Each structure stands twice: as C-alpha cells, then as structure tokens.
Amino acid sequence: MSFSETGSLNLPEIAIANRIRKRREALGLSRKSVAESSGIHLSSVTRWERRGVPAYMSRSTDVRRLERALKVSAGWVFSTEQPTQGDEPRISPEASLQARLRTAGDRARMRRETLGIARNHLALRLEVRDVTLRQWENAGVPHSLGADKIDAWEKALQVEPGWLMGKDPATSVSLQPVQAGPAADSRTAAQIILEAGRILALATPTTAERNAALFAMRYGVNAGGRTLATVASEYGITESRACQILGVMRKRASELPAEFAGTFDLLDATAKQHLPCTPERLEIALRPLLGEGLRIEDAWRFAMDILEKPLLSLETHLYDDSAVAPVEDERTAIVRQMAQSMITAVGAAHVGVLMGYAIELGWSIEAVGSIREVIQKAQGFEWLDRRERKNPEWFWYGESLRNNPVIVALRRVSSVADAPIVADVAMGAVERIRELRLSREERCATQYPVPPWFVTTAILARAGFLAGAPGRYRPATPLDPKSExxxxxxxxxxxxxxxxxxxxxxxxxxxxxxxxxxxxxxxxxxxxxxxxxxxxxxxxxxxxxxxxxxxxxxxxxx
Incomplete structure (x- = not known):
C-alpha cells in the first residue's frame, strides 16, 4: 500500500477499494463467497476492499481471479470503466410460469447491478429482508407477490410499470393492490389454508388426506388446541416424520394459485385501518376474514411461510409492542427498520451506525442529524449507556421487541439451568446467539458492532423474566424448556x-x-x-x- 508525502492513503487505491466493494454488493455476494470462488484468502479480499489494491499487483494472477469472481473484464480493477452487463433476459409468453418467474428475477438483478444499487439497500426500500430479495433474484419472483410490491420494485429499479414480468407498458394494466377476484374475496383465510393443504398434498395420493390434515392443523385450522405431536400420533407417525412431511409440502408452495394472496392482503389492509388497538378489538375486526377458530398468529405465519408475504401490520401488532402508531413517513420507517435489524442481530442498536448507514443511502446532513430524535419517539425506547455519559449511543425498544438475541439466549438457558446463572455463563450464551446471527449476513458482520459488556448487562438488568442480584440471574418464574x-x-x-x-x-x-x-x-x-x-x-x-x-x-x- 502506498502513501502520499502527507502520509494519507493514496486516493486511486481508495477509489479501487470502493469500486470492488460496490461491485460485490451489487452482485449480492459476501466477501467469504468471493474469497471461496476466487481462491483468494478472505483477509486479502477484506484488505483490498478497505485499502485498495496496490499498483504493483496490476499483473497479478490474484487480481485476475478477483475480476473473474466479480464477473468483470480483465483489467477492470485498475481501469475506470464500469462492469459490462449482458443483454437483458427476455420473458417469452410461451415459456412456463416457473421459467417466466425465474427470468423476471434475473432481469431484476441485472437492472439493480446496472444502477449500482446494493441489494440490502433495495431490500430496505421494499420492506423485505435481504435474504428474501436474494432468493427472489436468484430463484425467481414468487408468483404470489402482490401488485403493490411489484410496483414498488419497478419504481426502485426506475422502469416502466409491467417491466418486471415482461408486459408491454402500453397495454399492461395499472398495478393495484391484489384483490384476487370474487372467489378469493368470499373465502376466509382458514378456507384458503385448507385448500392450500389439499393442493400441496396431491403429490402424495396415498396419504393426501392425512398430509392435508397435518398441514391445516399446523397453520391453526381444526387444531382444537392440539399439538403437532398429538395429531401425528393420531395418524400413527412421529412428530419428526410430520415435520418432514410439512417441510416437503412447503417446498412446493410456489405451485399454489396467485389469487390466494388476496385475502391476506385484505387482512393486512384491514388491520392497518384499526391499529393501534387492543388485541381483542383487532380479533373482532378480522374475524370475518380469518374464519372460525383461526388465530391472527396462524394467518401471519401461513402468509410468511407459504405465500412469502410479510404482513407488516400484523407482524408489528404481534411482535413489537413498542409500535403503537403507524410510521410517520418513509424516512422514519427506514430508521426503524435499521434499528430493529441491528437489535435482532446483536441485541441493541447504535446511533452512530444508523447515521453511517443513512449516509450510505444518500440522506442529507439534516436528515442524518434527525435520526437521534426519530429513534426516541417510539414507545419502549430506552438508552442502555452508562448514566454519566453525556451523548449516549446504545439503545433498544424494550424486551417486547421480537427475537432479541440477549433475551432469546437467557430465556433458553434459564429454562434448563438448575442453579443461578453467573455473568460469564450468561455472556457465553449470548455470544453464541450473536455469532450465529452475525454469520448469516455480510452486512451484519461488517456494519453491526457487538455491544460492550455493560450494554448487555443493562439489557439483562431490564429483562422482566429474570430475578436475583446482578451477576447471579435466575428466572422470576419457572420457564418450560419445551416451550423455550x-x-x-x-x-x-x-x-x-x-x-x-x-x-x-x-x-x-x-x-x-x-x-x-x-x-x-x-x-x-x-x-x-x-x-x-x-x-x-x-x-x-x-x-x-x-x-x-x-x-x-x-x-x-x-
């Protein structure tokens, strides 16, 4: 690495570092996958993305291997040209549904790469998870994807309406939220779950009735308070075998009719009209759409697992008590999503990290500066820094925020421990969950710092299910291991x-x-x-x- 006379980093090398990183992100690749495909050590890829590639390596075989992994022409690393894109895949009307959906994913990925948009940034705009968008681009667009989501996707990619699915803009109908037709409108969510189970069970004619019943019960229809193990035993199979059957059925979910999504779009839209409200009131409002006996949680899980449709209003109502009102604007929604993603990964969010991410998104200085104010408006907000600190940085939205790794780890350990949990034991459990989550996404590993010890201790001190003196934790009430x-x-x-x-x-x-x-x-x-x-x-x-x-x-x- 070379330095100028002033001792600063060589600017051309920094430009190279940024181009390599942006190209990798545009392809949706992690550093680890680039290292594995190119045969270059992971530490070298990381160093080149941070500091650039020295000029003396311009003829190195490692640089050429990196260019092949990034799918660019020879010499691109040290040139100023942008990566060339192949011809845009065309969607043939004669092709099968699966082929058209897969081609749509390919053209969406190529368009995003052409625009230089990082996949995780686009996922935030679409209000989906990064891993979900990656699946859509690589495996194909879900046929159950709502028209409103397709519309948002096309706007983000700066294309005409209908482009994603290969429709002629002049003849394509204007995209409206899915209404799924009269037949779907008259069906409840419970009826659709029953029908989905019957369709997915057709692949196994000899056991179709049993498999359809297992599927319906798994998503709350005709469950009657029974567990999956109980229902499985009634059919003479083990719970493990029942889980295998359901897993195979879920893999065929793409074969379900697209109109099944209509009722669940209507569920989410109806929930938005009533929230914030009490669970009892929402239950009454949604009952005609849910059907007899179906719980809100079951409908949400079916939409996520089978239709790949996140019902954000219901998800917020079920798992985030801190959100008592709809978000104020798009910027507030993005800040909230960033904070929740970080809390889900490491247990707490950091103001500085959120500001850095907002700068990457191209926000103005005023908008970046307002983040500290925005995060404090949500119910449940609490600083986790030491009290004497004048400008606190670490915060959370309370124990109710779903999937906090600190809470998850301690609840599991508390359910099996037969002695008070000392601080070292607690921290070891938390670190295991954090490592697992940070390893899932490259963005987590590079942008989410692990909270210091005192922040994790502050979370444990606020956990309502724990009792005992600091450093010697025990559950306030016994926790059932089978549930935790x-x-x-x-x-x-x-x-x-x-x-x-x-x-x-x-x-x-x-x-x-x-x-x-x-x-x-x-x-x-x-x-x-x-x-x-x-x-x-x-x-x-x-x-x-x-x-x-x-x-x-x-x-x-x-």
Whole structure:
C-alpha cells in the first residue's frame, strides 16, 4: 500500500477499494463467497476492499481471479470503466410460469447491478429482508407477490410499470393492490389454508388426506388446541416424520394459485385501518376474514411461510409492542427498520451506525442529524449507556421487541439451568446467539458492532423474566424448556437429563444419532452453536447453567 508525502492513503487505491466493494454488493455476494470462488484468502479480499489494491499487483494472477469472481473484464480493477452487463433476459409468453418467474428475477438483478444499487439497500426500500430479495433474484419472483410490491420494485429499479414480468407498458394494466377476484374475496383465510393443504398434498395420493390434515392443523385450522405431536400420533407417525412431511409440502408452495394472496392482503389492509388497538378489538375486526377458530398468529405465519408475504401490520401488532402508531413517513420507517435489524442481530442498536448507514443511502446532513430524535419517539425506547455519559449511543425498544438475541439466549438457558446463572455463563450464551446471527449476513458482520459488556448487562438488568442480584440471574418464574427451546435443542436437553450434565460426544451420538432422533450434522451444529451447551474440553460438553456440584460429581464419576 502506498502513501502520499502527507502520509494519507493514496486516493486511486481508495477509489479501487470502493469500486470492488460496490461491485460485490451489487452482485449480492459476501466477501467469504468471493474469497471461496476466487481462491483468494478472505483477509486479502477484506484488505483490498478497505485499502485498495496496490499498483504493483496490476499483473497479478490474484487480481485476475478477483475480476473473474466479480464477473468483470480483465483489467477492470485498475481501469475506470464500469462492469459490462449482458443483454437483458427476455420473458417469452410461451415459456412456463416457473421459467417466466425465474427470468423476471434475473432481469431484476441485472437492472439493480446496472444502477449500482446494493441489494440490502433495495431490500430496505421494499420492506423485505435481504435474504428474501436474494432468493427472489436468484430463484425467481414468487408468483404470489402482490401488485403493490411489484410496483414498488419497478419504481426502485426506475422502469416502466409491467417491466418486471415482461408486459408491454402500453397495454399492461395499472398495478393495484391484489384483490384476487370474487372467489378469493368470499373465502376466509382458514378456507384458503385448507385448500392450500389439499393442493400441496396431491403429490402424495396415498396419504393426501392425512398430509392435508397435518398441514391445516399446523397453520391453526381444526387444531382444537392440539399439538403437532398429538395429531401425528393420531395418524400413527412421529412428530419428526410430520415435520418432514410439512417441510416437503412447503417446498412446493410456489405451485399454489396467485389469487390466494388476496385475502391476506385484505387482512393486512384491514388491520392497518384499526391499529393501534387492543388485541381483542383487532380479533373482532378480522374475524370475518380469518374464519372460525383461526388465530391472527396462524394467518401471519401461513402468509410468511407459504405465500412469502410479510404482513407488516400484523407482524408489528404481534411482535413489537413498542409500535403503537403507524410510521410517520418513509424516512422514519427506514430508521426503524435499521434499528430493529441491528437489535435482532446483536441485541441493541447504535446511533452512530444508523447515521453511517443513512449516509450510505444518500440522506442529507439534516436528515442524518434527525435520526437521534426519530429513534426516541417510539414507545419502549430506552438508552442502555452508562448514566454519566453525556451523548449516549446504545439503545433498544424494550424486551417486547421480537427475537432479541440477549433475551432469546437467557430465556433458553434459564429454562434448563438448575442453579443461578453467573455473568460469564450468561455472556457465553449470548455470544453464541450473536455469532450465529452475525454469520448469516455480510452486512451484519461488517456494519453491526457487538455491544460492550455493560450494554448487555443493562439489557439483562431490564429483562422482566429474570430475578436475583446482578451477576447471579435466575428466572422470576419457572420457564418450560419445551416451550423455550427449539425441537432439536429439547432433544439434546433431554439427553443431558437422562445421562447427566456433562457428556462426551460418544454418549450423545449413541443416544441421539444411533437412535435416529437426529442426524450427526444436526448434533454437531447444536453442540457448536446452541446457547444451552458449553464445550468443556475436546469432545466433552456441559449443559450451560448446570449446578457446579452436579457437573463436578458427574465428571469425577466418569
């Protein structure tokens, strides 16, 4: 790396660094995937994106491999040209539905790359998750995608209405929110779930009736308060087998008619008209659309899992008590989404990170400066910094915000612990959840700093389900492991309960893998990532939060 006489970084190299990073983001690639496809070490890719590629490497084979991974011509790294784009894929009217949807995803990706828009930025504008947009671009546009979302997508890509699906702008109808026709309008969400189950079960004629019933029950229709395990046993199969059947059915969800989305669009629109309101009032307002016995949570889950349609109004009502009113404008919505994404990843949000992200989006100085004021307007807002700090940076929206890794980790550990949880044990559990979430998305790993110890401690001090003195946490009321843990974690926990708090790999494998309760890969993943387990030594694992006396006795007995 070269420096000027003043000691600053060489500007051409910084320009190269920015071009490499922007090209990678436009392709929707992570640094890790670029490193793997090019054969270049991850640290080199990271360094080049931050500091640039030195001029003496212009003829290096590593640079050419990087250019191939970024799908650009030879010499592009050190040139000023923009990456060339291939011809825009054309959507043939004679092609199958799946082919047309896949081509639509390809042309949307290529258009985004041409405009130089990062995928995570576009996902924010569309109010979808980054991983969801990546799936749409790579695997195809969902046929159930609402017209309002398509309209927003086309506007963001600066194209004519109808372009995404290859319609002629002169003849394409104006895009309106999906209304799905008279037949769909007259059906309740419960009836659509039943019909979806019947359609997806047609692939297995001999067990179609059973599979359709399992599907309907999974999404709250005819459940009658029964669990999936209970229904599965009635058909003579295990809960694990039922989960496998449902997983296969969900993979065929793209075959469902697009008009099924109409009722769920109407559900979301109706909820917007009534929110904020009490759960009881919303239940009454939505009952004609939900159908008999169906809960709001079940309708939301079906829309997410099967239709890939996030019902944002219902999601906010169900999982975010801090949002008692609709967002004021698009900027407020973006700030809120950024904060929630960061809290979901690491447990707390940082004002400086949000401002930096807003600058990347091209906001004005005034808009960036208003972020501190905007975040404090939401109910549940609370600073997590030390009180003596004049300009606090870390904050959250309270325990009610869904999926906070600190809350998730401590609830799981508290449900299995038989002794007070000391600070080190608590932090170890939290770090496992954070590492898992930060590894999922490149944006999380590069832009979301891990909160310092005192911020995590502040969250634990505010958690309503915990009691006890600081540094020695215990649940205020007993937590049920079966409710708090995932299905596979509960099986792992049961193995520890059967054999003791400290077990070897051989014991766990014999108990869980050899008996068919889970495969070896799943077990290894749990032992390395689950917050309820700590690695004692090579091949030896302890239940996190187990009584030290019990663990020591078990170790001596072994």
């Amino acid at each position: 843990l995932t299905e596979q974690e509960y099986r792992l926990y049961s193995a520890f309960k059967r054999h003791g708090p400290t077990l070897s790999w051989e014991t766990l494998a014999a108990d869980l893998v050899d008996t068919g309760e889970m495969n070896e890969m799943t077990l290894r993943g749990l032992l390395s990532r689950s917050p309820i387990v700590v690695t004692q030594s090579l091949g030896v694992y302890t239940l996190r939060g187990a009584s030290p006396c019990a663990a020591a006795a078990e170790s001596m007995a072994a």
